[in-house]
Amino acid sequence: MPRITFQPENRTVEVSSGTSLLDAASKAGLEIAAPCGGEGACGECRVRVTAGRMDWVARGCLSEQELRDGWALACSSRVTEDATIRLEPARVSAAGQIVTDHIAHHHAFRRAHPEQPLEPPVKKILVKVTPPSLDNAFSDIERLEQALDVANDARVSCGLHVLRELAAVLRGAQPGLVTVSVLRDDERGDVRIIRVEPGDTTARAHGLAIDIGTTTCVAHLVDLVNDVILGTASDYNGQRARGFDIISRINYARAPGRLAELRGLVLNTVNSLVAEVCGRHDVDPAEIDNAALAGNTTMAHLLLGLDPEYIRMEPYTPTVNCPPLLEAGEIGVNVNPHACVAFAPGVGSYVGGDITAGLLQTMLSGDDESVSLFLDFGTNGEVVLGNAEWLMACAASAGPAFEGAGIKCGMRAAAGAIERVSIDARSGKADISVIGGGKPAGVCGSGMIDLLAGLWGAGLLDPSGKLMPDAAPELIMPSPDSSRNLRYLIVPAEEAADGHPITITGQDIMNLLRAKAAVYSACSLMLHSVGLDFDAVSRVYVAGGFGRFLDLDKAVLIGMLPDMPLNHFIYLGNSALAGAHALLVSRAARRKIRELARRLTYFELNADPAYMDEYMAALFLPHTDVRRFPSAAKRLAQRR
């Protein structure tokens, strides 16, 4: 069998000829991100073949020159002989753990539950319907029901739209041979017929997994037959112009007509994403019978047109935590109007379906008794603590700083975003890398963490987060808007996409520190409440829309994450989206998420008077109690 060696990790595996390079890397314990689902479309999985050669089944987006230079797409390359592969360092996280890779996340759920076959809740079934005859007086729908072979006490249902087409569909070119899209109810075995098509169309079935974020919405188009993410589209939530955080949206919705406006804005966003990603892959949205959505409780209310007012007011009561299965047309999502749309269930006003969806990717959804932490630095900032026995959650009101909202130079992790930054210790200058490789337009979450860590490591910030102009007078100067608000020049005007300098201000930095402090202090208080500390935690899952590559070292350095061995951290990226994907393709995931929502108890941070003290202490870099961050302090000393 050919031997493949991966550099710089210097790991070697033997795999059989024809194995894809992605699978070979996985066997070596290295997960390579392939966001487009292995279609050769995005180029994210490019590697360099430095010895030996690969067979490639698709050239994908690589140019002739790149092919000659030895570049290959891991997704589209097949092992034929011994070879050495060089991975870009950023492709694999320091500890070899999962980098932000939605495929990997989805697989994570399946790895955690290997006993569960992959089975989409909405599935196409090929059936042969008995022809009508004078001896068989059953109606068309009765004969179709008989062909579906459901349990005796189970029921089959369908809407008028199915009945209206049925006579013609059953009498197509191959009479009686039809493909039925069905939604199965696990508990009762009931079957809902969503669509009936003439002939065999089972080779083609698509679904959508959508993360309805307060700041950003992201949609995966999934090939349900081959279990592949065909493509992804993302954009700001159109409601963003009506308030950055959920409280401002709820306030906005109070005036007449405004709830409908907010609903329309997010529907526009979602429908644009659907049109975009379907258009790219030649899928007619009307073909799509299956969608799964994850979003926080306020986002779910606004999308469904439910009054969010009482989410904001004590005692913080939403209309619904677990929206029922709905038809896409009822919601306003432009796919098959009778498509089945599932929502990730929430737990309360401030622990929503985005969190339960995220938990699906973690051992918190498994049967492990060791304690895990799940930190979601989304627009709010939620923390879940627990194990297979107990689960508690709290909302930390972190704000959407790491998603770029409320930060002057902030932007989502899209083309043009600075995703990696290092600060030269002597000059204080920023060395950046930009998504897509062009001129930078702003900084995404991972870049901000790098930036804070870099400025702090290089001595341009004091422990309270204040910029120190004397350390780099050419780079740190007063903002044009206020002389008391200093700013650091990341990219000069002439190198920026829009011709304006990219800077971070003292206020921006304070917003970032507030966000990290809210989550850290929530963790520490919640652990304290159950008589544990960070030592008791065996895994920390980190979720949030930071971008593709989160540098965990740097997140610890600024006190955003607790100071623990790096191999305790698992970076999930957009775990709400990955959870929605799991709900789309797995009935087991739907059962599991309902169980998670039932098991989660809500922990009210503000009920504990110690919270404010914890929070104030965590506003510092990394913390007022430096003993909590021994390795960070050591590394800092080394750098300086």
Added chain:
Amino acid sequence: MPRITFQPENRTVEVSSGTSLLDAASKAGLEIAAPCGGEGACGECRVRVTAGRMDWVARGCLSEQELRDGWALACSSRVTEDATIRLEPARVSAAGQIVTDHIAHHHAFRRAHPEQPLEPPVKKILVKVTPPSLDNAFSDIERLEQALDVANDARVSCGLHVLRELAAVLRGAQPGLVTVSVLRDDERGDVRIIRVEPGDTTARAHGLAIDIGTTTCVAHLVDLVNDVILGTASDYNGQRARGFDIISRINYARAPGRLAELRGLVLNTVNSLVAEVCGRHDVDPAEIDNAALAGNTTMAHLLLGLDPEYIRMEPYTPTVNCPPLLEAGEIGVNVNPHACVAFAPGVGSYVGGDITAGLLQTMLSGDDESVSLFLDFGTNGEVVLGNAEWLMACAASAGPAFEGAGIKCGMRAAAGAIERVSIDARSGKADISVIGGGKPAGVCGSGMIDLLAGLWGAGLLDPSGKLMPDAAPELIMPSPDSSRNLRYLIVPAEEAADGHPITITGQDIMNLLRAKAAVYSACSLMLHSVGLDFDAVSRVYVAGGFGRFLDLDKAVLIGMLPDMPLNHFIYLGNSALAGAHALLVSRAARRKIRELARRLTYFELNADPAYMDEYMAALFLPHTDVRRFPSAAKRLAQRR
């Protein structure tokens, strides 16, 4: 206790003071028709108090003069002392059996099933929802579900429209006190929430029972709280202009756009009836959460927009026999768009929901082992034979003659219709009575039967149904359109509503004979097929849109009904409408009708070569084999 004597029957009953006259009559075995539901609105139940006096609770539509003359409304009169009441003879049928009275029919179902409490499938429930608090983190819908108190394994569901109003409704003037309209699933205990209103609105709930006939549509508006029919509206089915019978409608529907046109026409009719009857009783159609419909299989297909093509073509396969519960908005019925609409289930292309609904009014839905016949002379002509053990049905293709279609002078039983006719034996002239008492505009079904029997009895017809001009030369003369088509003058031009003479032609008479022959021969063949004859039948239920008062004697005289003792007949009138009413107000009726639909087997008349001979013999007056009609022959001999 006061004693009440009814004349001319001379029956006396003792009832307690305060009893309504309707109930007193019922106790005497006399059913008085009260179509308006006892509201004093229609005047149909007027009687004359000839001795003693009544207390009247409502004067209703009676004038001062009528009150002084001793007229009273049975529905609104209360017994206070001994009295003698004179019933109009036509109010009660000869044998004391039920006359056409929708209330009575509905009560017939309840009398047959006294163990079943009256319980509408859609019902308003007053609940007190626990207020939200920091200690009660349940969402609004969860707390509402808890208040509904359903079984553990049952489910509660609702649509988005309920969720959208819920927060506000729960926080009304009496927080937490709400009225919920729920549909309960008998088998599983599941509850579907249709509407939630603030406060207690349980005192007001309305429903609609609608008969979708091929020729005529009729709607009852029902007060579900007090179990009273508030009013009735009827009109021709708007599709009538596109073909009188179902085959011509199906043919019409074959061209593009025509199915939608037919659907629109019947929806217009139904929605006009709804608007009319609701308007009359100050009910907003949007209040209505509950409707039940009965119609034949083709009517159900056309109303739902289902292709009827395969109903017409061998092997005669409908898309659906038992339409699922649907929302009114899906169908297009203008009530609450989320109202639950139930259809009476059909058995096959030619035995539809109108028949199963009709059977609800008969002992065929009970546990009686004696054999009954059910004859529906609707637009088609269906016959059901059986008992508690077995049930078989056939379709006789009778055509809509008795509903007035295809008959020049025919009309539905509405104001202006001649409903009773007697022919003077000497002069041959017709003596008529007209619904509403004005000038006549046409003849309804009961009038046509009277007319045929009168002409035959007076010797103006020969046994083959041909008019004999010599018997009354001034009344029988050639039609203006064809000298070979004779016609009989019922009403001269100057006495008719539109100034044109009302006549019946030889062709009209043949159409009527074909209709009666189809049903009679179907009965006789079906009995023969199970080795029985008419002697084995203990009851014959007669249904159809003839009008209010069917003279059974005359129907036997012309051979339309078998020659049996008159007390074997029970005239049901519009039994499909009465069945829809039962479905509206009784969960037991819904269970029963599903059972009936399962039990009914279809008998194919045309498969039996004897059918055509039977049919040809039955085309005669009363039949070629006069021995089958001994009492009719005797009466005929007496008359002549």
